[in-house]
Amino acid sequence: xxxxxxxxxxxxxxxxxxxGWEGGAGGDSSTDxxxxxxxxxxxxxxxxxxxxxxxxTDADGMADSITRVGPGRLTVFSDVDRDGEVEEITELRSxxxxxxxxxxxxxxxxxxxxxxxxx
Ligand SMILES: [Ca+2]
Ligand SMILES: [Ca+2]
Numbered sequence: 332x333x334x335x336x337x338x339x340x341x342x343x344x345x346x347x348x349x350x351g352w353e354g355g356a357g358g359d360s361s362t363d364x365x366x367x368x369x370x371x372x373x374x375x376x377x378x379x380x381x382x383x384x385x386x387x388t389d390a391d392g393m394a395d396s397i398t399r400v401g402p403g404r405l406t407v408f409s410d411v412d413r414d415g416e417v418e419e420i421t422e423l424r425s426x427x428x429x430x431x432x433x434x435x436x437x438x439x440x441x442x443x444x445x446x447x448x449x450x
Contacts, residue, residue: 370397370410372417373439381408381417423449 370381384394388409396409397417403426409419418434420441431445 368415370408370415370417372408372434374441384410 368383370384372379372381381397384397386396386398386407387394388396388407393413395411395413396407399406399408403424405423407421407423408417409421410417411419416434418436419431420433421429421431423429427448427450429445429447429449430443432441433444434440435442
């Protein structure tokens with residue numbers, strides 16, 4: 332048998348106030364993505380990891396958006412409330428057209444909130 336028994340670490344007795352305390356109470360934060368980490372978005376039941384934010388659109392000193400340059404367009408993915416999930420997409424096309432979509436949290440649909448042109 333084992334002649335090399337390692338004693339389990341001895342923890343101090345729990346303090347009285349900790350009796351019945353639920354470690355998970357009040358915090359679903361453990362399941363939330365780290366706000367400082369990558370932005371992500373959900374589309375068609377898939378989660379897209381967009382990478383770390385690289386643009387500060389509201390000049391509060393915290394990067395909140397990711398820009399992607401594609402053929403003839405620049406797309407900005409923005410996390411407006413800084414929970415890591417993108418809820419605003421702005422697309423600027425090289426012909427001057429602008430389209431902004433926002434995520435409707437109740438339906439999960441992307442709704443066009445602004446469409447126009449920049450001159
Ligand atoms: Ca910001
Ligand atoms: Ca968000």
